[in-house]
Amino acid sequence: MLTDTLNDRQKEAVLHTEGPLLILAGAGSGKTRVITHRIAYLIENKGVNPWNIMAITFTNKAAGEMRERVDELVGYGSESIWVATFHSSCVRILRRYIDRIGYENSFTIYDTDDQKTVIKDICKRFNIDTKTTKERAVLAAISAAKNELISPEQYEKNNKNDFGKHNFIRIYKEYQAQLKKNNALDFDDLLVKAVELFEQCPEVLEQYQERFRYIMIDEYQDTNTVQFRFVELLAERYKNLCVVGDDDQSIYKFRGANIANILNFEKVFPEAKVIKLEQNYRSTGNILKAANEVIRNNHTRKAKALWTDKGEGDLIRLWEIDNGYDEAEAIAGDIERKVRQGSRTYSQCACLYRTNAQSRTLEEKFIAKSIPYKIVGGINFYQRKEVKDILAYLKTVDNARDDVAVKRIINIPKRGIGQTTINKVEEFANAEGISFFEALKRTEEMKIASKTANKIIDFVNSIRVYRSKLGEYPLTDIFHDIVDGTGYIKELEAENTDEAKARIENIEELLSKLADYQKQEETPTLSGFLEDVALVADIDSMDQNSDYVVLMTIHSAKGLEFPEVYLCGMEDGLFPSYMSINSDDSTDVEEERRLCYVAITRAMENLTMTYARKRMVRGELQYNSISRFIKEIPPLILESKTGVGNFGDLQNLEMKESDTFGGNFFGGFSSGRKETGGRRFASGSSAAKAAFARNSYGGLGGFGKKAMTAGELLNSGLVQKGFAGGAAQETAASQSDDENSAADAGPYGLGYQEGDTVKHVKFGAGKVISVKDAGRDFEVTVEFENYGVKKLFAMFAKLKKV
DNA sequence: CAAGCCATAAACCTA
DNA sequence: TTATGGCTTG
Numbered sequence: 001m002l003t004d005t006l007n008d009r010q011k012e013a014v015l016h017t018e019g020p021l022l023i024l025a026g027a028g029s030g031k032t033r034v035i036t037h038r039i040a041y042l043i044e045n046k047g048v049n050p051w052n053i054m055a056i057t058f059t060n061k062a063a064g065e066m067r068e069r070v071d072e073l074v075g076y077g078s079e080s081i082w083v084a085t086f087h088s089s090c091v092r093i094l095r096r097y098i099d100r101i102g103y104e105n106s107f108t109i110y111d112t113d114d115q116k117t118v119i120k121d122i123c124k125r126f127n128i129d130t131k132t133t134k135e136r137a138v139l140a141a142i143s144a145a146k147n148e149l150i151s152p153e154q155y156e157k158n159n160k161n162d163f164g165k166h167n168f169i170r171i172y173k174e175y176q177a178q179l180k181k182n183n184a185l186d187f188d189d190l191l192v193k194a195v196e197l198f199e200q201c202p203e204v205l206e207q208y209q210e211r212f213r214y215i216m217i218d219e220y221q222d223t224n225t226v227q228f229r230f231v232e233l234l235a236e237r238y239k240n241l242c243v244v245g246d247d248d249q250s251i252y253k254f255r256g257a258n259i260a261n262i263l264n265f266e267k268v269f270p271e272a273k274v275i276k277l278e279q280n281y282r283s284t285g286n287i288l289k290a291a292n293e294v295i296r297n298n299h300t301r302k303a304k305a306l307w308t309d310k311g312e313g314d315l316i317r318l319w320e321i322d323n324g325y326d327e328a329e330a331i332a333g334d335i336e337r338k339v340r341q342g343s344r345t346y347s348q349c350a351c352l353y354r355t356n357a358q359s360r361t362l363e364e365k366f367i368a369k370s371i372p373y374k375i376v377g378g379i380n381f382y383q384r385k386e387v388k389d390i391l392a393y394l395k396t397v398d399n400a401r402d403d404v405a406v407k408r409i410i411n412i413p414k415r416g417i418g419q420t421t422i423n424k425v426e427e428f429a430n431a432e433g434i435s436f437f438e439a440l441k442r443t444e445e446m447k448i449a450s451k452t453a454n455k456i457i458d459f460v461n462s463i464r465v466y467r468s469k470l471g472e473y474p475l476t477d478i479f480h481d482i483v484d485g486t487g488y489i490k491e492l493e494a495e496n497t498d499e500a501k502a503r504i505e506n507i508e509e510l511l512s513k514l515a516d517y518q519k520q521e522e523t524p525t526l527s528g529f530l531e532d533v534a535l536v537a538d539i540d541s542m543d544q545n546s547d548y549v550v551l552m553t554i555h556s557a558k559g560l561e562f563p564e565v566y567l568c569g570m571e572d573g574l575f576p577s578y579m580s581i582n583s584d585d586s587t588d589v590e591e592e593r594r595l596c597y598v599a600i601t602r603a604m605e606n607l608t609m610t611y612a613r614k615r616m617v618r619g620e621l622q623y624n625s626i627s628r629f630i631k632e633i634p635p636l637i638l639e640s641k642t643g644v645g646n647f648g649d650l651q652n653l654e655m656k657e658s659d660t661f662g663g664n665f666f667g668g669f670s671s672g673r674k675e676t677g678g679r680r681f682a683s684g685s686s687a688a689k690a691a692f693a694r695n696s697y698g699g700l701g702g703f704g705k706k707a708m709t710a711g712e713l714l715n716s717g718l719v720q721k722g723f724a725g726g727a728a729q730e731t732a733a734s735q736s737d738d739e740n741s742a743a744d745a746g747p748y749g750l751g752y753q754e755g756d757t758v759k760h761v762k763f764g765a766g767k768v769i770s771v772k773d774a775g776r777d778f779e780v781t782v783e784f785e786n787y788g789v790k791k792l793f794a795m796f797a798k799l800k801k802v
Numbered sequence: 803c804a805a806g807c808c809a810t811a812a813a814c815c816t817a
Numbered sequence: 818t819t820a821t822g823g824c825t826t827g
Contacts (some may be wrong), residue, residue: 059817111815187817222817255817411808449806451825686814748814 002041006033013275014038017214020235020269021242022262026306027291027601028214028561030284031244032069035216039081040073042214054212056231057085058219059716060417066218072126083213083677086227087187090194093208094185098193103183110179110186118189122174126167132535133167137496141168144689146188147224147256149195152176155212191226198233205342209237216245220245220265232268235254247302251555251595255496263300274397278603282561284313286637290696291600294632298590317608319360322360322617322643324569325516330644331566331610332365335549338564339371344599346372346547350562352554354601356502357381357509364536372548377556382537385569386492387510391533393482397466398526400437403429406434416677420453437463453792462486475526476515476619483507513614519621526707554599559776563751565603570611571624596629610644758782 003011010030013023039055042048057063074081081087091109091475100104104686104700110118119135120768122128144374145155159165179186185193198205215235217223220243222230235241242267250259266272280288288306295301321327331351335496340518351362360381363472366373381387392405400406410416428446429439437447440460462485469478483489489507492500517532518524550562569575576592583589600607614623676742751756756768766782 060817077817109815111813113813117811186817325811414809420807449826452807711808 001047002037004046006037007279007438009275009277009279010034013277014274016043016275017042017048017541018240020239020265022265022272022274023242023277024274024302025244025277026280027246027249027598028280029277029306029378031277032066033216034277035066035244036069036073037220038216039070041677043074043077048214050074050080052211052213053216054082054089054214054234055216056081056086056089056218058222060085060088062218063088085802087190090230091192094190094197097197097201097204100204101193101197102606103180103185103193106183106277108182108184110184112139113772114184116184118175118178120172122171122178126170128167128171132170132544134495134497138175138327139172140497141165143188144256145194146174147226148186149192149226149229164692175470183393188226191230194375195226195229195233205233206237208234213238214240215242216593217243220254221247221250222257222259222263225258225261228258228261239271241269244673248304248594248597249558250300251558251591251598253591259300265300274302276302276304278304278306280308281689283308283601284310284605284606286312286314286316287603288602289607289637290316290596290607290633293634294593294600294629295597297632298593300587300590301737314606316633316637317606318638318640319608319616319644320626320640320642321610322614323611324612325365325643327539327568327610327612328361328365329606331362332369332371333566334566334608335564336369336371344561346549349549349561349564349566350557350560351549351551351566351568352557352602352604353569354552354554354595355505356553356570357505357520358558358574360509360513363569366549366551367536368712374550376550376552380510380553381506382533383772384503384506387506389488390479390482390507390510391537393486394465394479394526396463397470397478398435398530400463401435403436406440409651410440410456413487415459416455417452421448421456427768463726470526475518475524476511478526479511479514479601479619490541507619511619515619515621516616554595557602558598560601561604563605564608565599565606566610567599567609569615570609570627571615571623571628572615572627573624574615575627575628586798593629685724749797 003014004016007030010033012023017038018662023031025034033588035055039053042053043050045418055066055135057066063083063085070083071078071079084092094103094107097104097105098107116139119138123135125134150158152169152175155172156169159169179189198208212234215231218229222245222483223365223723231241231243241264247262250257250262266274283291283306285308286502288308292305296303296305319327319330321330335344335346335349338349339346353359353362356378359375359378363373363375363381365371382391389409393403395402395405396409407422410422424446425436425448426441427438428442429436432439437460440456443456466478466481466485489504490502509680512535514529517529521528572581575596577796580588582590611626612624614621616622635636710724752768752771754768757765758768759765769781769783771780
């Protein structure tokens, strides 16, 4: 029998096929099994035609996994089940019927670049300065409006008195008109126009209602308003709508997710049946108890309580630690010991934190102890563009002998010094045998236009000004001078996007590091600081070893599970964040609490929570109190330790091995690690070219991932390998030529070579005339049948061998 | 007005 | 990496 392997609640959910059904699936309660079994049951036992079943997920990946599992379980006819994401469903529908609402069915879909082009064009026509009105901010506002089904006209009405939004209103209107004119839809339009189609053409809606008699939605707590409307319309007729989700795991409010969709399900569908899946197959009793006790403090939620028949398990460890460094030290030390004792492998351990910037101290300790680690869904701290930029400034101020650093920042932020000028300066420097920066000081001796020369003089002078403070003022003052004086922070603030905010946070984290250094050293110097940083920044942290600890934000961890979880930074102000504590909206703290719930329920066997009495934030020492969430956990299931770190018993063993601790926090550095630094890209650069990926920065991933073990995570491609995207380009630039070319002897990874016939998306078929290694990319010359000879870059022109 | 130089786009299909 | 448009300046 199909349902034999299910528990009673799960069985009930599978058997309830008619009418609206809300399955509240707690963390680790086996919801994917329920969805797939329910589909199988509909077909095999209820005689439902697979053609009449629709299953919606958020990501293509989730859809693919669902498809796979359904295919396994359902025999004949499984291929005619509609398993798709919201967006792909809408595309399919619109391709058939969008002509009914005034578009052509051959509409094109605009990506972010296309969107930006349109916005840029509009700003130009409207004489709107794109320095103050950033395209990205406009796009974000338009996207937010569309997610809430707010038309340009409605948007205007809503914001009539808000002068700050005046430009947004004009642009949104014109943008939408432009898209229409171009017969184009952006990503959000796919949903919006599908809803519009259904609302304006009852006969089309009816047809799809007839087809999709049984609808299932996964991760329902993540749906936004327009997605909800889409589903509501489709299910209106037969009302066989089954939504699966967990209101307690709704953590994407900032991206438009509307928790009301799941909370008010029974209001919209009064006859709805609600089934709670509360048996958890992942965690021990104590972990579940902690999760339950925390989440029950939320008022806007559906009451439920996870349970397990696994037994209580170990107590939850709670460490009070003196400061952020000791926190990282304690966690790294604990993992090190467990692995040495053989009770854990690295990959069974995960460190979770609230903000990306917190990864820095952890990384440093992991490197110091030679513990292999990977950052998931982000880039290593010292590889981030903004961190490298500021460090380059500091290096330049310090001695300006590092030509790479000077060249990096000479035009950052943009000050009108371009490649031509840089080439000239470089030539001059080589001829004179002086450094790049020394050459900059002698602009008058080069043939450089006076306009550009003035900009160079300005730049050199500003560096001089920063430098003049060395020794006189605290290093942190100079740091502030740089980020303020160059306008670096200002530029990011103007961007006003989540990404820009994260970048600012990282710069503040670097400032904290500097402040900490300044405090610890008797005679702090900029050179000394940069040396300290170099020890951790330039190290080869990419172990070929596949066994590593993962570090990630809690958002990234959703859907994953680990035997050993460390949850750090459990302090009011950090988690929950200041923003949420001070917010007028009391549900902001509730969202943080849900985040805490997600974090706790990632742990299978052991959970350790840590908080620091003091912590360097934005260069200032903060004394935060213990997180309110911890106070919500019964002390009975906690095993508390105070003073972990310097004097705690946990560290005693480690301390005896090294008496340098306290003065020098890189005390445990092993010399063996240094040797690996040079071969960083030996196997990487070609792979990096082939694996070029855009926008790899700072993604808060975690859309509808199924529970994955560490091993699966490894193979899933979610783990940052350190070579993707911008990071690879930046770091490759600082490598010597011979190192690159040695690994790039042939264009392997391209899949074609000279003489092959290839196909291009736009230009069609052509013959490869030559393949040249052009530094970071391959330059491919192709003779196209209809477009003539073209030189293309392998990274961009995804050529395929025919 | 022409020369010189800077800034940017090129491709995929983010959920 | 390169072609192109746009901006600045002599």
